[in-house]
Amino acid sequence: MTDTARQQRISRPFDPFDFMARYGTLIALALLILFNFAFTRNFATMQTLNVNLTQVCTIVIVAVGMTLVIATGGIDLSVGSLMAISGALAPMIFLGKIVPIDNVALAVAAAMIIAVGVAGLFGLFNGWLIARFRIQPIVATLVLFIAGRGIAQVLTNGNLQTFRVPQFQWIGLGRLFGIPVQVVLMVLLVIAAAWMLKRTVFGRQILAIGGNERAAELSGIAVSRVKLVVYTISGLCAGIAGLVVIAINSSSDANLVGMGMELDAIAAVAVGGTLLSGGKATIIGTLLGAMTIQLVRYTLLANGVPDAAALVVKAGIIVLAVWIQQHGRRA
Amino acid sequence: DAPPLKKKDTYKVGFAQTESNNPWRLAQTASMQEEAKKRGWQLVYTDAASSAAKQVADVNSMIAQGVDLIFLAPREEKPLIPAIKAAKNAGIPVILLDRNVDASLAKPGEDYVTFIGSNFIEEGQRVADWLVKNANGKTTIIELEGTTGSSPANDRKKGFDEVIAKNPDFKIVASQTGDFARDKGRQVAETLLQAHPDANVVYAHNDEMAMGAISAIEAAGKVPGKDILVLSIDGGKEAVQAVVDGKIAAVVECNPRFGPKAFDTAVAYAAGEKIPDKIINPDQFYDASNAKDLLSTAY
Amino acid sequence: MTRQRLISMLGSYGVVLALLLLVLFGWARYDYFLGFFNITSVLRYNSMFALVALGMCFVIMTGGIDLSVGSTAALGSVVAALASPQGALVGLGAGVGAGLCVGLINAILVTRLKIMPFVATLAMMLAASGTALLLADNQSVSVSYESGFTSIGQDNFLGFPIPAWIAIVAYVVGWIVLNFTSTGRGVLAVGGNEDATRLMGLPADRIKFLVYFASGGLAGLAGVILASQFGAGQPIEGVGWELFAIAAVVVGGTLLTGGVGSVGATLAGVLLLGILFNVLNFENGKGWISLSAYWQSVIRGLFLLVVVILQAKLSSRGSVAVRDY
Amino acid sequence: MPEPFDAFRIGFAMNTDSLLSMTGIDKRFAGIPALSGASFAVGRGEVHALIGQNGAGKSTLIKVLTGYYKRDAGEVVFDGKPFEVSSPQQAQASGISTIYQEINLVPYRSITENICLGREARRYGLLDWKRMHQEAEALLRRFNVRADVRRPLLEFNTATQQMVAIARAIGFSAKLVIMDEPTSSLDEREVAVLFNVIRQLKQEGVSVVFVSHKLDELYEVCDRVTIMRDGRTVKTAAMNEIDKIGLVSAMLGRAIERAEGHATAFSDRDEKKIGKVLLSAENLAINQIVQDVSFSVRSGEIAGFAGLLGAGRTETARLVFGIDRPRAGTMTFNGHNFNPHKPSDAIAAGMGFCTEDRKSEGIVPDMSVAENMMLALMPKLSKSGVIDEKAQRDIVERFIRQLGIKCSGPDQKVRELSGGNQQKVLLGRWLAMNPRLLILDEPTRGIDIGAKGEIQALIKTLADQGLAVLMISSELEEVIEGADRVFVLREGISVAEFDRDDATEDAVMSAMAHGSAPTIAEAAA
Ligand SMILES: Nc1ncnc2c1ncn2[C@@H]1O[C@H](COP(=O)(O)OP(=O)(O)OP(=O)(O)O)[C@@H](O)[C@H]1O
């Protein structure tokens, strides 16, 4: 007892790195914004905010699912391909290429639900491979990373699908109280996921599995089921993101939708301070991480940094952010 | 000189495609396959998935299968040389489509039969020339480049920038890659328009990015065609339609329908006719003046 | 017990079996499939992936991963091409050197700054390709044909492609290092339980450092072959090589969690996946179905799926992971 | 009350020059001191015991010495020279070889590799497997362990693994061998073997630091003892000058009254409290590990599993808890047929299982004490899937108090707790469920004598309240004094069953060693 008391009384001395670890991403973001105020032309406008938010949406939506997956100690490389699949399916449905539906509203609803649902099913498939056969997540999801886009391309013959369906494109172009719908969607998802991870049994179980799978199983946690659900969620998120992308572009190109998304999402998660080894995760961090990366991209573009150089800078930023995070954690 | 092709009524020919990740390539592949079917030739089709190295391996596998002739759409100018040399050694004639190879390393009529296609540099120039004539005051340019490092991106930039350089009152305020993709093109355009509010011309290296740029312009609350001129290359139906609607100011066609000409050339070559070193497609140029009439003929 | 042994053996040699079956299939179905020309060109092409996968194999055995190999190879090819006018060996050295530099940075990020391998090498993947594009000025760089640099990739030795020879030597060395040097054992130990390895007084960090360094070097070497085989340094080549390598390593039965692995099986994995491409091309030649690239990727995905599931089933019944339920 | 501390007087008194001397060692973790001014001296050819409560700082002191942790302050002199190492590797190179508390080996690699790693035999610069296998076998023979050294380590049980760890450490020709709780997973036979080896080392002039919670052992081999409390070294004495009570009171920092005689805190229980049969198992079998095991547990009863290491006790427990599926045999729980497919089935039925392998099957290292303790209970505590933080907090704090878990609060990471305290957290995890049957596999392994008493007392009270307990222990007196009925397993077969009264040390021992079917008859008679 006395010792517990003693130890509690000792207040931890201020540790700059620990501080950085907690607020590092936030600080980085703030610095970036300041930099832009100073150097980027015509940065301080609503439109800038609007552009950045709308552009970061899809990454965040995917990254939320990815965070949960990574929290269980897994990873999901297939998200990009799943985006392509849902992006390819939706138009086929509401354009009536599969079965003609005359009521637009109905068609759109069906399109959204089925497309996202299918993506979810593929996510479930990932989970099944991982839970049932104990295949390492990278490989298990590599399967759909390769095959998934192929499926989307086969569905559409690789052809571009263009459309003008305001009811559908609402999720990409519409606004709620002046806020772009996709942004609202993103915020809701983030809040829901963050709350789930912090406050619910399921969230706790995800982290337990990431922390020590055997112990989790011996404590009566249905490890397999949790994994199935988590990968399904990741699939659903990818599906939604896919819809948003094609809605904005009023066209769906199975070859390109979601290209390279897995790496962007993973980078966002890592920069946000989630351990890739699992067992520790922060959704808000992921949000900040994604925004940081987005803002870096914006800054480089707006200031005319050539693509090649931009790659190098981006790499530097990622390393720096993650280094600060981890150094803080060790201190 | 190039290996001969003996006269037969049907052939087994290879078509080594670069990639299938954009409408233009798809149209090209389709055209080749239709033509083959029409003539009852057997087509060995490979897709290099945007890798020059794999394309060489693909060509080699065609050689191994002993095809009569190879249609090659080289991914790049230099790395495909070994493939062409290998085909020559195996006594298989090669016809290049839509992209040429480094002339200093392989000679038409010698290492390969001929090159059929468009001239990317010239495409860039034609767009620039049109702009110089019809700009009426719109001189601040944003350029959306194709995939960094790919030859159409490099050439279409080269041709355009050269002409612009000669006209001091025009200036390119930003030039960034949009990966030939609509979404990326849109995002880049959004950003650049935001950073350069004074820009009033957008030159995109292909239709996809042009369409992306248009939605970006509209999202920024401006009117494409009025506030901002959009220029593009490829001239697919969607783009020409956009010209009709006045959203795209001008677009150079780069026709992917290679089938007929390619196969004709092969037959002519087999018949022992003299084949020119370069066969340049006559490419359309669409703007407000002719778009409506030619819309039907656009691919 | 004996049955279990048998199964576990199948687990480690299953990939070889699959390889044989695939070759047999090709031989039975297509003429010229086992023709000299096809064999040599397949080997010549896949030697690059073999080298990259070898490096990846060692990295993975330590429980890490190296996503940067693809762009490192691209960088290596560019540097080699730029240096090739100074002579074949200079070009070779330069390319490998460039790879080693990337490897060095990866190693420092992982062992000194303690950054998770996945992130560190992901960043280097961007950085390396960026550097390659900058050096190459966004275009592929022609190599010098005078200096004989191209013969590294294009000539034969004893009627056998030089790149293939290089790969073979690399694998023999790799096999010896893994099985007959303390460093090799250390690699597996670190992968098996890093903390313990430290407490056992093994230089865990130096071992990890070495594998990333080596992986970079091998990627650079692959880059040299890329440049000399195709006569140009290609800054935008190498996309997706890392996933190919990972797949090959895993198909070879190496655990991504580290601690268990085999060099030979990795080579088999590379050939298996490499020959699959070749088979698909030949299938198109049959003219039955002209498989679009799309179907090809679907088929490749399914193929990977089947192999990996088999691996999982075998290894889960094999000797490893007895109490691992 | 701690008497003035003077390692050196004693040290030099009995041994003119000391091999190792550490003075004024400080080590803080995130500001919390684990060691404050600890001093420690070991003479040449001396066997020196290091004891203290859980969390006293023993392991930390050792890890500071071997350079695994960097010390914040203090001097270390080893072999006459100032000793500055930054890694275990260097420590080993300079003659200190260590067996750490948690077995630290590489499960996937063969025994040979685990023993030879770092000092492989070479031939023409390449590894000489043949010779390494021979060496490994030879070393293990010293501990009369027979095992196929080519098989991966994870195929062997805790005891064998511990022996391999020890063999490895001995294998280095070291000046100082440190053993952090080596005996906690060994049975009497193996302990005896180990002690012989230690004596041999002593002959060879090698010094040994010996950490253990089993105080009686110390008197057998140790020359001197240093006692730690709250990160300080409070006393060093010659073993023959201090009795057990002295040790304990120094450890706890207060005079203790508990008389000798009772080795454990299981005071006698009245049989009346014992109810009807809750769990009964008939002829369970899975593979050569468990061949034919039958037993039963009644509510309010403590049933003990005795047996040599590798007798199949843990495996049996795993069957009951649904981790492995039996090949043959039947179980009934609470009158109904019972065959669990997965642990959650067993938990739902009202069981808890404290595994013997704390590190890999128990704690979630990066989670807080609270989260670890609530892992199993969470679903019950939640309202429609949402965790009830308040209720949770109360329970956790209650158990931290009850079990005397030493931590800076419910939110400290479990990984930062000492071995023993981690064990208590796991006990808390299951007690919080208030289950009907609690399976305890080596519940007091690696737990200090103070806490051990508390835990045993706790187990008793729980049983008195009607909980059925199935207790596996390698400490004979724990089973004999604690259990109402003792089931003896030998090579996967239950060979004997004793009631509390006939469960004498010798009877149980002989059954464990060479019991066979007949003894059951005798026991029954
Ligand atoms: N890595 C760490 N981070 C934070 N605190 C730690 C860490 N390691 C140990 N501690 C703290 O240091 C103190 C001493 O721990 P240590 O493991 O040395 O105790 P011990 O004497 O070995 O106990 P036991 O007999 O149970 O093994 C404990 O209070 C523990 O909480």
Ligand SMILES: Nc1ncnc2c1ncn2[C@@H]1O[C@H](COP(=O)(O)OP(=O)(O)OP(=O)(O)O)[C@@H](O)[C@H]1O
């Ligand atoms: N992971 C394993 N793989 C294969 N055999 C094992 C494994 N663990 C234990 N065994 C074998 O099973 C037998 C019983 O092991 P178990 O751990 O159940 O013994 P025990 O009686 O519980 O002893 P303790 O639990 O005290 O180590 C031992 O002979 C051991 O060799």
Ligand SMILES: [Mg+2]
């Ligand atoms: Mg300890």
Ligand SMILES: [Mg+2]
């Ligand atoms: Mg046991």
